[in-house]
Amino acid sequence: MTEAAPPHIVVLGGGSAGWITACLLHHRWAQRGGKVTVIESPEIGIIGVGEGSTPQLKAMFDHLGIAESEWMAPCDATYKLGIRFTGWSERPGFDSYFHPFPGPVDMHTEPGFEHNCRLARRGFDVPARPDDWFLAAQLADQGKEPHPSANFPFAPSYGYHFDAYKLGGFLRDWAVARGVTHLPRKVEQVELSEGGDVAALLCEGGERIDGDFFVDCSGFRALIMQQALGEEFLPFSSNLFADSAVVMPTARDDAMQPQTQSIAMKAGWRWHIPLTARTGNGYVYSSRYISDEAAEAELRAAIGMADSEEPVRFLKMKVGRVRNSWNRNCLAVGLSQGFIEPLEATALHIVIATALEFAQAFEQGGFAPDHRERFNQQIAARYESIRDYIVAHYRLNQRSDTAFWRDNAANHALSDNLKAMMTAWFTHKDMGATIAETFSVPAYGAMSWHCLFAGYGTFPPQAKMRPLPEGAEAASLADTQAMLAACASNFPPVRPA
Numbered sequence: 001m002t003e004a005a006p007p008h009i010v011v012l013g014g015g016s017a018g019w020i021t022a023c024l025l026h027h028r029w030a031q032r033g034g035k036v037t038v039i040e041s042p043e044i045g046i047i048g049v050g051e052g053s054t055p056q057l058k059a060m061f062d063h064l065g066i067a068e069s070e071w072m073a074p075c076d077a078t079y080k081l082g083i084r085f086t087g088w089s090e091r092p093g094f095d096s097y098f099h100p101f102p103g104p105v106d107m108h109t110e111p112g113f114e115h116n117c118r119l120a121r122r123g124f125d126v127p128a129r130p131d132d133w134f135l136a137a138q139l140a141d142q143g144k145e146p147h148p149s150a151n152f153p154f155a156p157s158y159g160y161h162f163d164a165y166k167l168g169g170f171l172r173d174w175a176v177a178r179g180v181t182h183l184p185r186k187v188e189q190v191e192l193s194e195g196g197d198v199a200a201l202l203c204e205g206g207e208r209i210d211g212d213f214f215v216d217c218s219g220f221r222a223l224i225m226q227q228a229l230g231e232e233f234l235p236f237s238s239n240l241f242a243d244s245a246v247v248m249p250t251a252r253d254d255a256m257q258p259q260t261q262s263i264a265m266k267a268g269w270r271w272h273i274p275l276t277a278r279t280g281n282g283y284v285y286s287s288r289y290i291s292d293e294a295a296e297a298e299l300r301a302a303i304g305m306a307d308s309e310e311p312v313r314f315l316k317m318k319v320g321r322v323r324n325s326w327n328r329n330c331l332a333v334g335l336s337q338g339f340i341e342p343l344e345a346t347a348l349h350i351v352i353a354t355a356l357e358f359a360q361a362f363e364q365g366g367f368a369p370d371h372r373e374r375f376n377q378q379i380a381a382r383y384e385s386i387r388d389y390i391v392a393h394y395r396l397n398q399r400s401d402t403a404f405w406r407d408n409a410a411n412h413a414l415s416d417n418l419k420a421m422m423t424a425w426f427t428h429k430d431m432g433a434t435i436a437e438t439f440s441v442p443a444y445g446a447m448s449w450h451c452l453f454a455g456y457g458t459f460p461p462q463a464k465m466r467p468l469p470e471g472a473e474a475a476s477l478a479d480t481q482a483m484l485a486a487c488a489s490n491f492p493p494v495r496p497a
């Protein structure tokens, strides 16, 4: 690491992105004299959705030294072992599948699953449903916690569900207690220097906030990065059709399962997220295929709230990314930087990666353009790689009941990388090798891609499946199930809050 002095960082925005960035940069640079200021407007508020995470959120808490016992209860948080996709395929036997976060036990079961997928791709009738092969799927089904007994040293990888308002509040208090400055102010103008850098933020009432480096966490407004600096926004609308959401909480689940549910609807999908105090529900849909009113009615019917007077909340989503996340002396993080719809709950994952990779690039090169360019390429590649995986869900859906699903299945606006993955699956190539050749930042590994293809039943039609020929061998599902059952017995049931 070179000894570029940490800059005085001014973060605009106090949503999850703003506070995560402030915590990570302060933690990294405070001892070397780094200073972080967060400005947020209570009047504007935060988007207040985003209740699911990947294991990167756990890694962040571990990195900051914050124990689960400190933050989970105040944020109504629960464990998440993966996502269950239901209703995305009409193929008999493939109505639902589980996409697990990979853990150490999976290293033993994954090869058998992938072997059977290879056989099933060639038309052999062997068991190749993802749920049967992964410990996380068993634990989620059985409503178990991810913390095994002391004699079982193979804890699975997991993320969390949480209340977005409470998580922001917790991180704010944590950061402020450690020296981050918090200014509740509304920024009215971004002042640029003659050279075009950001010089200061001008607040309501005339106050001027200077800094060396500015982080734009102002949400979809993107006040600094897009509005003041004019950074180009690249929409993903040609292959991600969803642009809206309608949200409504319901009472907490009685039997809490440590999984997000993603359930197909007429023009999108809805999430079901169990928190300790309530259940989060939201329908992500495309306004080209359904009106807000019809989406609300469909959501209400699906969650048993058709006759309720409780209001819903509508949100518009700007799906895409900025070309450069770091431009001049400004970094965009969170919704100001980009958004891939929430199907795999990857937004905070990108927030954390952006903040940490920026800190590393800055330590190596300060404001040197080559470090900035490399950083921008890496972040862009991460976005595209996640985007491709999400698009694959839609492209491979096996529903035909509405135009939304039919148009998605027929959509040819696919990236070259996604085309390479699809070609590899259908031409029986090795998926792991294809990922390595295709993605410079592979957001999803072979296990995830196999789960997606196999989960939707992307195999030859059942009528064409044939028995294995003499001498060929499939991985034994019975042996795997026995092993997973023995492993699962080491985990306790989820404790009621």
Ligand SMILES: Cc1cc2nc3c(=O)[nH]c(=O)nc-3n(C[C@H](O)[C@H](O)[C@H](O)COP(=O)(O)OP(=O)(O)OC[C@H]3O[C@@H](n4cnc5c(N)ncnc54)[C@H](O)[C@@H]3O)c2cc1C
Pocket (backbone or CB within 6 Å): 012, 013, 014, 015, 016, 017, 018, 039, 040, 041, 042, 044, 045, 046, 047, 048, 049, 050, 051, 052, 053, 164, 185, 186, 187, 188, 217, 218, 219, 220, 221, 223, 245, 282, 315, 316, 317, 333, 334, 335, 336, 342, 345, 346, 347, 348, 349
């Ligand atoms: C429907 C939906 C579902 C989602 N689900 C998930 C999920 O499951 N998992 C996940 O990881 N992510 C999810 N996300 C994304 C997630 O909500 C965001 O990534 C996350 O909340 C971070 O948002 P943010 O901090 O960038 O923006 P915001 O929460 O909008 O915060 C913006 C901040 O900027 C401040 N601000 C704006 N303008 C000014 C101004 N002029 N002066 C001062 N302050 C200002 C606001 O007051 C606020 O504090 C979802 C998003 C949507 C739309």
